Amino acid sequence: MALLQIFEPGQSTVPHQHRRAIGIDLGTTHSLVATVRNSIATVLPDEHGRVLLPSVVRYGAEGVKSVGVEAAARQAEDPRNTLASFKRFMGRGLADVTRTHQGDLPYEFADAPGMVQIRTVAGVKSPVEVSAEVLRVLRQRAEASLGGELTGAVITVPAYFDDAQRQATKDAAQLAGLNVLRLLNEPTAAAIAYGLDNAAEGVYAVYDLGGGTFDISILRLTKGVFEVLATGGDSALGGDDFDRRIACWAIEAGQLPPLGPRDLRALQVEAREVKEALSSRDRARFHVRLQSGEPVDLTLDTATLESLGANLVAKTLKPCRQALRDAGVDITDIQGVVLVGGSTRMPMVRAAVAEFFGQAPLTNLDPDQVVALGAARQAHLLAGNRSGDDWLLLDVIPLSLGIETMGGLVEKIVPRNATLPIARAQEFTTFKDGQTAMRVHVLQGERERVEDCRSLAHFELRGIPPLPAGAARIKVTFEVDADGLLAVTAREESTGVSAQVAVKPSYGLADDDIARMLRDAFDHARDDLDARALAEAQVDADRLVDAVRAALAADGESLLSDAERSAIEARIVALVAARAGSDRSAIREATDALSTATDEFAARRMDASIRSALAGRSIESI
Amino acid sequence: MAVTLTERAAVHVQKFIAKRGHGVGLRLGVRTTGCSGLAYVLEYADDLKPEDLEFESHGTKVIIDPKSLAFIDGTELDFVREGLNEGFQFNNPNVKNECGCGESFNV
Numbered sequence: 229m230a231l232l233q234i235f236e237p238g239q240s241t242v243p244h245q246h247r248r249a250i251g252i253d254l255g256t257t258h259s260l261v262a263t264v265r266n267s268i269a270t271v272l273p274d275e276h277g278r279v280l281l282p283s284v285v286r287y288g289a290e291g292v293k294s295v296g297v298e299a300a301a302r303q304a305e306d307p308r309n310t311l312a313s314f315k316r317f318m319g320r321g322l323a324d325v326t327r328t329h330q331g332d333l334p335y336e337f338a339d340a341p342g343m344v345q346i347r348t349v350a351g352v353k354s355p356v357e358v359s360a361e362v363l364r365v366l367r368q369r370a371e372a373s374l375g376g377e378l379t380g381a382v383i384t385v386p387a388y389f390d391d392a393q394r395q396a397t398k399d400a401a402q403l404a405g406l407n408v409l410r411l412l413n414e415p416t417a418a419a420i421a422y423g424l425d426n427a428a429e430g431v432y433a434v435y436d437l438g439g440g441t442f443d444i445s446i447l448r449l450t451k452g453v454f455e456v457l458a459t460g461g462d463s464a465l466g467g468d469d470f471d472r473r474i475a476c477w478a479i480e481a482g483q484l485p486p487l488g489p490r491d492l493r494a495l496q497v498e499a500r501e502v503k504e505a506l507s508s509r510d511r512a513r514f515h516v517r518l519q520s521g522e523p524v525d526l527t528l529d530t531a532t533l534e535s536l537g538a539n540l541v542a543k544t545l546k547p548c549r550q551a552l553r554d555a556g557v558d559i560t561d562i563q564g565v566v567l568v569g570g571s572t573r574m575p576m577v578r579a580a581v582a583e584f585f586g587q588a589p590l591t592n593l594d595p596d597q598v599v600a601l602g603a604a605r606q607a608h609l610l611a612g613n614r615s616g617d618d619w620l621l622l623d624v625i626p627l628s629l630g631i632e633t634m635g636g637l638v639e640k641i642v643p644r645n646a647t648l649p650i651a652r653a654q655e656f657t658t659f660k661d662g663q664t665a666m667r668v669h670v671l672q673g674e675r676e677r678v679e680d681c682r683s684l685a686h687f688e689l690r691g692i693p694p695l696p697a698g699a700a701r702i703k704v705t706f707e708v709d710a711d712g713l714l715a716v717t718a719r720e721e722s723t724g725v726s727a728q729v730a731v732k733p734s735y736g737l738a739d740d741d742i743a744r745m746l747r748d749a750f751d752h753a754r755d756d757l758d759a760r761a762l763a764e765a766q767v768d769a770d771r772l773v774d775a776v777r778a779a780l781a782a783d784g785e786s787l788l789s790d791a792e793r794s795a796i797e798a799r800i801v802a803l804v805a806a807r808a809g810s811d812r813s814a815i816r817e818a819t820d821a822l823s824t825a826t827d828e829f830a831a832r833r834m835d836a837s838i839r840s841a842l843a844g845r846s847i848e849s850i
Numbered sequence: 851m852a853v854t855l856t857e858r859a860a861v862h863v864q865k866f867i868a869k870r871g872h873g874v875g876l877r878l879g880v881r882t883t884g885c886s887g888l889a890y891v892l893e894y895a896d897d898l899k900p901e902d903l904e905f906e907s908h909g910t911k912v913i914i915d916p917k918s919l920a921f922i923d924g925t926e927l928d929f930v931r932e933g934l935n936e937g938f939q940f941n942n943p944n945v946k947n948e949c950g951c952g953e954s955f956n957v
Contacts, residue, residue, distance in 0.1 A: 231930060231937025234866060234876065267894065373934040712863045828910060837920045 231375060241613065247379035249409065249611035250370045251417070251603025254359060254383055255399065255572065256315040257439025258464060260597065261366040262604035263374060264613070269421065269601040272373045279370075281346035285361045286310040287350040295365045299589050304494035307334035310349045313468055317355040319392035328464050334489030339594060343396065356400045363404035378411040385598050386441045387413040387459040390627070390672065391684065391714050398713075409610040409752075413437075416456055419493075421593055430563035431457070431466035433551075435581050435589065436599075437544060438569035440466040443616045444548045448554035457555035460547035461702040465540065467503070467571035473500035473536040474528065478514055491518050491770050505790050506533050507573045507836075534576045539733045540701050541580045548584060554644075565589040570596050625650070627682075628815030629706055629714060632669035634659055635679045635763035641706045644674060653705040655721070659771070661778070662694040666702060668718050676756035677763070689718040697771070758812070765815040769807045772819055773800055776826055779833060787832045799825045851923050852882035853878060853905055853912055859929040859938060870894060878927065879918035888921060888955055889922030890940055939944075 235241070243249040246670050247332075250263045250272075258280040263272045269840045278297065285292060286299035287309045293299070305312045313333075317325055322339040336347040345352045363383075370378060383406075385397050394411055401408045415434035427447050436443040443461040475495040478484070487495070498516045511529040518524060552559060565581060567589045572578065583591050593601065629638035633656070642652050658666065666689045673681030692700050700723040776796065784793055799822040806818040855863065855876075867873040879891035896915045898904070903919060905912040914922070924943040945955045 231932065231939060232890060232892050233937055234863070235891075236895050237877070237896055240881075240889075240891045240893055242865055268866060268869050272934070369934065373936075375932070375935040375937075 234265045247611040248374040249607035250381045251607045253600035260600045264608035267605045270798040286311045289349045300771040307489045307493040314355045314358045321395040354850045359400035360403035379611040380407040382603040383416045384417045387443045414599045417599045419447045420602035421598045431561045434566045436568035437571040444551045458551045460551035466730045505580045614747040633704045635767040651707045656702045658700045664692045665690045676760040762812045855907040856928045860910040864930045868915050877913045880921045
C-alpha cells in the first residue's frame, strides 16, 4: 500500500510514475540524505531520528563492522581500523596526504598507483570503497523512507574538487549502487536551498566551513537563475583543524607525555565536543582518561578557543577577498552571506564573517542540512519530477586548464571560472620540419610555467603528415561536462588526419593544494611573466637558429661568400651563447642581430628559388 | 456529504503548508488514470474555484471539486508511518477494487 504525498497544484504525477530522487551531502565529518517530499525539501532521519550520519567506517577482520554513530563512538578504541575524514584522501596520492597531515593521522597508509590506500584488519581499502560504505547506508535509509527503489541521486562535492576527486566521488556512488544524476558543488546546492525557499535575488556569498574543507563562492541569483561568478577556498582547512588545535592545547596545558594513536584520537574526539559546547557556553570541561589510566581534566573557555582558532578563521578571509576580486564585485554588492557547514555555528566564525562582509550572515536554514536540501531539489528536478520553478544552473571550473607548449610554458585553453559545461578549442602547430608526432601535456593551474602547475595527463598525437615547421594545424579541444569532468581531443586539421585521444582523469597527483596554487599564482605574477617572456625569447632564438642552420646547409655554399658565411656563423654562435643565459634582452638583441645578418641571404634564396622555378619556361607560360 | 482528515493528517498538512510558506488548504480529488481506472489527487490549494466545495477538519481546510466528491464521499484521509516511510492514505468506502499499490482504484 503506497503512501501518498502532497503535490504542488496541477503537478500530481500519474500513479507509479513518481520518481524517487535524493540529494546526498557526502561530508568530511558527517553525511546526510534529503529528498523532496510533499513538495518540500526535507532531510531523512534514520530509525532513531538522527539526521547526520558520521562519515566514519569501522572495519573488523570480517569486513565492515559498523558505519556512522557506532563507528564514531569506537574511534578512540580502534583508531587504525576506524576510518574518518577520508574525504580528504579522495583522489589524492600518498605524498599529498602525508605532506598535508604530517603524521597526525593514526592510519597506516599504503601507496598505490593514483590514490592512497589505507591498511585495515579487513585488508587494504581505498577512500573510494570507504566512501561507498557511507553512501550505501544513506541509500538504504532513503529506500526505506521513500518506499522503493531510487531513480537517482545528486551528490555534492566541494567547489574545489579537481577532476580526480570528482571521478573518485562518482566511482564511490556507483560502488554503492547509486545512479548519479550529477555532481553539484556544495555552495551551489546551498544557494539552491536558500534561493528557492526564500525567493531571494541579488549577489550572494556562500561561506562554507565544513569539517575538512573551506569554500567561498560568489553567486548571482536572478529570477530563479543561478550563476556562479567565482569560487575559491582551501581544500585542507576545516573544523577538524580547530579540533587538532584544541587537542594540541590539551597536550601542552595538561603537560601530557608522548601519546599513542588511541590517546590522540580520544583527545580529538573530546576536542570536538568541547568546541561544540563552547558555541552555546562560555567554558567547557575537557575530560579524557588516557590509556595509562591517567585522567586529563582541563577547562577551556571561549577566549582561549578564540586565540587558538584566530588564525584559522583569518585563513578563510583571504580566499574570500580573492573570490570577490575574481567575481568582479565589491564587498558592498553582496546582499547576503549564506553560512554552510557545522563549523559556522562557532560564534567566532560568525563574528568574523559578519565583520568581513559588513553584515550579519543568513542562518535561517540549518547549516548542516542546507547543502543536502539543495541537492535534493536538484535531484527532484533532474529525475523528471516537474516543478513550478524552472531554473538553470551554471557552475564554474575552479582552476584553468591548458596544455604545455615549447619552452615549458602553459597555454591556458579553458580559463578559471568559465561556466560549465564548456568546450574550447585552440590550434597549435609543429615546431620542427617533418615533425610527425606531438606530445600533449594537460595541465591545471594558474601559473605560467609547467613545473608550477598540476599535471593531469599526457598523451601523444601520432600520424601528423611530415610538413615544414608551422604548417601542420593541430586542434586541441577541451570539453568539461556538467560534472566538471574533462576530456581532451587532439586533431590534425590540414589533412584531416585525426587521432582520437581520451584523457582519463588521473587520481591524486602531487602538487595539488589548490588554494596554495591560487595564492602562489598571485604572489608570483611578476616572476611568472618574466619567466614566460624569457622562455618565449628562447623559443624564438631556437627556431631562428634551426632555420638558419638548415638554410646554410642547403644553400650556404652556392649563395654566400666565405666572409658572408662566417659573419652569419659568428652571429649564430653569439645567439647560442646568449640563449644559454637568462638575460632576455640579450637573447632578443642577438636574435635580431642574426635575423638582420641573414636578410640578404634570405633574399638571395628567394631569388634563387624563383629563378629555378622559372628556368626554361617562356614568359607566356607563366 | 463530507470528507474528513484524521487529526494526525490535519496536523501534518498544516505543518507542510507552514513549511511551504503559502496555501489555503488541501485539495483532494480523483482523475481517470492509473491501472485501476481512477487515481487520487492530493495537492496544495492556493485558490478556490467557484464550483469548489469546502470542508473543514481539525482546523484544516479541505477543498474538493463536485465531480470528484461522488467518488470519494465519506473518505477519511489518514497520515501513517510504516517504518521510515510516511505518507497519506485514503480510507475510501466507495472503493470496489484497488490496485495493489493503492494509488489507483475504481468504484
